[in-house]
Amino acid sequence: MQKVTLKQMVEKVLRVHPETRNCDIKLTKKLWIKFFINSMIFLRGEWYVRLEALEKIPRESAIVRSRAMIQNKEKKYVPTDKDVAFIRGFEEVEWKKLLGYAVSDDVAQGQKEF
DSSP, X not given: OOOOOHHHHHHHHXXXXXXXXXXXXXHHHXXXXXXOGGGEEEETTEEEEOGGGTXXXXXXXXXXXXXXXXXXXXXXXXXXXXXXXXXXXXXXXXXXXXXXXXXXXXXXXXXXXX
């Protein structure tokens, strides 16, 4: 059986849960629950990480680096929120194109940031 990499885990969560594309905390929580459920405890309506598991689960910083590579370099599963896209350095026309919006060539020529 082939081992799943952290990048593959992040990509799957971004693909299946679009709301995680805008928030690294939501992304981290979804990833931990989906792939590291045995490291979690659900108590009184809240998820908690077991202390013993802290050395086994990926850190948020590693998850964020994988998300940044997928969104910023590979241009996949980009943020759906325009303010988040701006903060992460996307230009408006590029971002709209990546989301599938039709952008005229005239607008693309004068591409500017948000």
